[in-house]
Amino acid sequence: MQPAVEVSENALTERQKDVLDAALTLLVEAGDTLTMTSVARRASCSKESLYKWFGDRDGLLTATVQWQAAKVRGVPVDPEAFSLTSLTSGLERFASDWLRVLSGTISVALNRVAVGHAGSDKHDLGAIVLENGPFAMARRLKPLLQLGRDTGLMSFDDTDEAFRTFFGLVVRDVQIRLLLGDRFELTEAAINRDARRATQQFLALYGVHTKAADDGH
Amino acid sequence: MQPAVEVSENALTERQKDVLDAALTLLVEAGDTLTMTSVARRASCSKESLYKWFGDRDGLLTATVQWQAAKVRGVPVDPEAFSLTSLTSGLERFASDWLRVLSGTISVALNRVAVGHAGSDKHDLGAIVLENGPFAMARRLKPLLQLGRDTGLMSFDDTDEAFRTFFGLVVRDVQIRLLLGDRFELTEAAINRDARRATQQFLALYGVHTKAADDGH
DNA sequence: GCCGTACCGTACCGTACGTTACGGCAGGGT
DNA sequence: ACCCTGCCGTAACGTACGGTACGGTACGGC
Numbered sequence: 054m055q056p057a058v059e060v061s062e063n064a065l066t067e068r069q070k071d072v073l074d075a076a077l078t079l080l081v082e083a084g085d086t087l088t089m090t091s092v093a094r095r096a097s098c099s100k101e102s103l104y105k106w107f108g109d110r111d112g113l114l115t116a117t118v119q120w121q122a123a124k125v126r127g128v129p130v131d132p133e134a135f136s137l138t139s140l141t142s143g144l145e146r147f148a149s150d151w152l153r154v155l156s157g158t159i160s161v162a163l164n165r166v167a168v169g170h171a172g173s174d175k176h177d178l179g180a181i182v183l184e185n186g187p188f189a190m191a192r193r194l195k196p197l198l199q200l201g202r203d204t205g206l207m208s209f210d211d212t213d214e215a216f217r218t219f220f221g222l223v224v225r226d227v228q229i230r231l232l233l234g235d236r237f238e239l240t241e242a243a244i245n246r247d248a249r250r251a252t253q254q255f256l257a258l259y260g261v262h263t264k265a266a267d268d269g270h
Numbered sequence: 271m272q273p274a275v276e277v278s279e280n281a282l283t284e285r286q287k288d289v290l291d292a293a294l295t296l297l298v299e300a301g302d303t304l305t306m307t308s309v310a311r312r313a314s315c316s317k318e319s320l321y322k323w324f325g326d327r328d329g330l331l332t333a334t335v336q337w338q339a340a341k342v343r344g345v346p347v348d349p350e351a352f353s354l355t356s357l358t359s360g361l362e363r364f365a366s367d368w369l370r371v372l373s374g375t376i377s378v379a380l381n382r383v384a385v386g387h388a389g390s391d392k393h394d395l396g397a398i399v400l401e402n403g404p405f406a407m408a409r410r411l412k413p414l415l416q417l418g419r420d421t422g423l424m425s426f427d428d429t430d431e432a433f434r435t436f437f438g439l440v441v442r443d444v445q446i447r448l449l450l451g452d453r454f455e456l457t458e459a460a461i462n463r464d465a466r467r468a469t470q471q472f473l474a475l476y477g478v479h480t481k482a483a484d485d486g487h
Numbered sequence: 488g489c490c491g492t493a494c495c496g497t498a499c500c501g502t503a504c505g506t507t508a509c510g511g512c513a514g515g516g517t
Numbered sequence: 518a519c520c521c522t523g524c525c526g527t528a529a530c531g532t533a534c535g536g537t538a539c540g541g542t543a544c545g546g547c
């Protein structure tokens with residue numbers, strides 16, 4: 054028996070992408086209780102094809118998580134004409150984007166199954182989500198932070214520490230509450246307000262003050 | 271058939287407590303894959319007793335979570351002879367205690383199963399963990415925060431917002447990374463260092479400065 | 488001594504679901 | 518026209534596990 058689609062093998066046919074999208078919506082609806090039969094029915098494909106393409110249930114889940122992760126790329130920052138204003142707006146934009154993704158039903162569902170399977174997996178969904186979640190965020194934000202430090206707008210020793218503080222100020226208890234099933238009103242206005250507040254707090258802690266930045270609540 | 275032990279019925283015999291402790295260790299070892307049979311074998315009791323005492327598998331999990339929650343009570347703060355020093359040490363002590371609990375294997379295991387079951391439960395483990403986790407922390411910390419404000423050491427409009435900021439500064443990405451299975455070195459020294467840093471940052475944001483509090487990394 | 492209660496150990500049942508196997512159909516190459 | 522490949526739909530298999538039933542033992546009350 055062939056080991057089916059390898060993780061490194063990213064050649065997905067359109068048909069397979071459709072199947073993974075169906076699996077995603079089922080994951081949102083039913084969580085980890087989705088069955089191979091339900092995926093096959095929803096995607097109008099045979100279970101035989103599922104097993105041929107993805108090996109087993111775990112492989113299907115892994116491919117689904119990776120398929121979603123592949124869709125959330127992009128949005129780097131431009132290191133042109135840098136100022137306190139562009140640093141601030143960059144941080145705010147980053148924070149609001151992040152909160153929007155984080156509070157989305159797909160992100161919540163994916164993190165749920167990854168947390169449930171963490172550690173005891175052959176493919177280890179937890180590591181995949183970790184890699185495409187917090188770690189990817191760190192990689193995307195750090196250039197902006199270092200640019201801010203190099204231009205003398207911020208001051209910190211350890212970029213990673215600074216990132217993790219920003220993480221805390223942005224996410225706070227939102228993610229864990231959502232994962233635990235707390236019904237959460239997170240309107241567009243609230244997201245933007247939180248992004249501004251987190252940015253102001255972050256600059257108050259790490260920014261080089263010419264004039265004292267006041268708190269913004 | 272009787273509805274077995276009600277949630278409000280907290281009268282647990284010693285035998286039942288032993289069983290719940292066995293279930294706890296199994297939860298740490300095997301996560302949500304623990305079976306009724308494995309609990310019975312580990313606790314040297316019959317499955318019949320499990321079902322008589324706890325109704326069904328969900329009831330056993332619920333009782334286990336509540337049993338653990340009941341063990342983590344206490345440590346209120348004393349509103350005597352209050353000063354910046356006692357506020358600082360109170361916040362630090364709270365933060366380090368919290369990080370210690372959060373990073374413990376039991377907490378991680380419990381949060382894992384609760385996240386896995388969130389929303390689609392009759393007993394809703396998510397709500398229970400939420401209630402005994404973040405919400406209980408908020409209830410325990412808020413008196414200290416308000417005391418700090420009333421004595422003019424801190425300034426903020428919304429106690430809940432202040433708490434959530436403290437939450438973010440303390441927990442940062444630690445919890446989600448642990449839940450996703452990231453191997454994490456969290457030594458006693460690191461915990462104390464993080465607690466100090468979070469406290470200093472929190473006071474820098476919300477404290478009333480007589481002398482500028484510097485960051486502490 | 489006899490009964491009732493509480494419990495252990497284990498065998499058993501029903502079912503859900505992962506996984507496999509098979510029959511049928513459509514399209515493309517020869 | 519024939520075959521081969523890829524896929525759908527469905528039936529079937531195997532098993533793990535939640536839940537139940539039952540026999541056996543210890544103990545306290547009478």
